[in-house]
Amino acid sequence: MTRIRLFQFAKWLRFALPIIALSALLAIAKVARADQLSEDLAGLASADASEVSAAIVKAANRGDARALPALQALDAGTLRYDTLKRLLIKSESGAMSDALTGAATTAQGKVEEPASDNEVRRALSPALASLSLSAPSVAVRLKAARDLGRPSDEIVPILRKILAKETDAEVKTALSLALAPADLASEKPADRIRALEAIVAAADATFKSDVERLTSKGSDGKYVEPEPSVRSAAVAAVSAIETRQFLINSVGNTFYGLSLGSVLILCALGLAITFGLMGVINMAHGEMMMIGAYTSFVVQNFFIAHLPAHLDWYVAVAVPAAFIVSGAVGVLMERTVIRHLYARPLETLLATWGISLLLIQTVRLIFGAQNVTVANPSWLSGGVEILPQVVLTYSRLAVIAFSVVVMLFVWALMQKTRLGLEVRAVTQNRAMAAAMGISTRRVDMWTFGIGSGVAGLGGVALSQLGNVGPELGQGYIVDSFMVVVLGGVGKLAGTIAGGLGLGLVNKYLEPLAGAVLGKIFILGFIIVFIQRRPQGIFALKGRAAEVS
């Protein structure tokens, strides 16, 4: 019986022993590895910079990705060590966690920061790069490869080794792109071609001058690049870069032009309507935008002070508030000044300019001459990257969408409401409309108020795009006058076409001719354009054309 038992035990042992031994060995190895890692990193917990940099080099050579958090913390300046020489990472809140295991812990004794000097910083970036590039996660490797930038000479051999081992295609491309500058300078034509292929694939403009150098002739009349196949690859790379560049520029210009045009439309809509209606140009119209922008500043501050939990939604309150405040100022202006200047358009220019001076100075006294900042709500910050290097920011997208909504609103107001009908009647023939029983004075007042309110909405839009200052409106007023001149009066379509046209042309001309020459060109164009179509893009026909 015992023999059998012994035998069975021995038999069991025969199978089990290797397993036990193996797992024991593995456990030992694991501990050993962790020990080696912490041994490597132990040097980090030092006030001696040379020990720190030696530790960094050791950790990098070991190639264990678990050293990353500690090194990253060192890079970010959040690495600490305590009296037990344990490496700790200090979080923003001040809590400590173990740099190797990530477990939360408390520091023992005095907490100090590892020493740092230029050598440490020099050692750190290649170490970080090579460690994160050999991390097990593809996403980490890809991000590391993309963040490499132009690697320094000492990293290049490390990167070549990593590239040879890399299996993921995307990481490979990113790595060879990072290596491209080094490869382009390489002796081997195959290296150079590989670099050019990577550049073609990425069409990255930063390599343009490097690649163009390959296609040019040196001072001795010979091509810089002796190999014809490499040369033709370089030519292909240049054209790929240029195509991409053109695409990026066009998309960017169109986007910026559209958003500028939207703001111009918001400003010019009210101008065009009141000009068509009353024949007066309101020089203080830009200040209505300024008031709208300051209203959103005030609403934002109110939310910060009283409703911080709902701060993201201050814009929803700012929009109606700005409309009402600017509209009220407009109505006040109409009732006190402009109504008495009816049929004297030139003097209205001067009087409204005076009003704009008063408004600017008042705002300056209340809010100070400095610019104030209106922060984007969190759902408007950031953007979508539709192409590499082309980010459509949410705030600009929102401005475009917002102005479309406002345009629809104004269109509906003009076409579908009683007030709109009356406005159109008075615009066409004031005396006749009055004879039909329309109170033209009342129509003037409401229209002026609505036009100013729309400008106030434009101010809210502007506050999301940039700083808000007392002279905000002045920057847009000349442009929006040009929109009115270009688009003609009293025509919504003309204003929209004029605003978008001016915005787009402005942004397309800026890179070609510079902002200033672009403006001068546009002015010249408008003068020539008016020669042919004195009443704007969409001319009023018949007697209405003679009124202004």
Place this chain on the structure above:
Amino acid sequence: MKAEPAVGLSALHDKRGWLALGVLTLLSCVLVPVLNLAVPASSPIHVPDYLVALFGKFLCYGIVALAIDLIWGFTGILSLGHGVFFALGGYAMGMYLMLSIGAQGVYKSALPDFMVFLDWKELPWFWRGFDNLSVALIAALLVPGLLAFAFGYFAFRSRIRGVYFSLITQALTFALMLLFFRNETGFGGNNGLTDFKSLYGYDLHEPSTKVVLYLLSALGLLFTYLLCRYIVTSKAGRVLRAIRDAESRAMFVGFNPISYKLFAWTLSAVLCGLAGALYVPQVGIINPGEMLPANSIEMAIWVAVGGRGTLFGAIGGAFLVNGMRSFFTAAMPNAWLYLLGSLFIGVTLFFRDGVAGAVGRIKRKS
């Protein structure tokens, strides 16, 4: 209404008018220089140097006001861009003054300092010849004139009128201001032209030079006034007023409004150029800030405050507004913009004919 139109100089003014003009001219041309140069500085009636320069400035503004009155008060065209013509005249003079610094500049180079700073090796072509005072003076009149002529020709031909025209002139000054702000344009960028040393060999910092410049400005104003007076009392002046009041009718009667308007507009620009050329040596700097749209609008308000279509009123308005500006920007800087803004509103709402009109009303009542 007179039975028969007067001829010659007597057409410009009646006897009392000439007498008043003579007294004012004498007062400004004799009294100020004497009180500045001959009276000791300790005396309470001594006119200090800075006041002479300030009055000289005002006289130049008076020329600008006359030029605007001619085109706005008498022809009915409101320009919001006359600052451009003023600044162009100033720049022409400034270029001469810049070149006459010679090698006394900071960099001890024959080139103006800003060109050395921009690392330019030689004068740009459009600076050639400006070391000659007469070339500079001719350019000060010709360049604004030509610009105004070309601009006006196209604008009037396409019958751009009223508010449209005002807005386009504003865009003109805005665009040119941006152009002059650029270093590449070759006029010193946003610093403009400054650090002048001498004019025609005379030290600009000498009190006697300042008095001479002041006298020249006074004579310039007198000449401009007589010229404008001559024009507005002539037959052409009556056509201008007809165009102001009813352009279509003037056209149907057989006058060509375009050529009359173009004449008044170009002359107005030339006069502004003259004012700019006299202004720059007295203030010692010209920069693109002179082309700010706000400056040009303010020029119009001088005329509105003084009274449109009166010439004398325009000069008075220029003196009055600028006098107030000098006082308030020093004494109550925050109040100045309020005052200026209220001036814009008040003059257009309540005093359409300005100070001159108010004086006239009081005269008629008494």
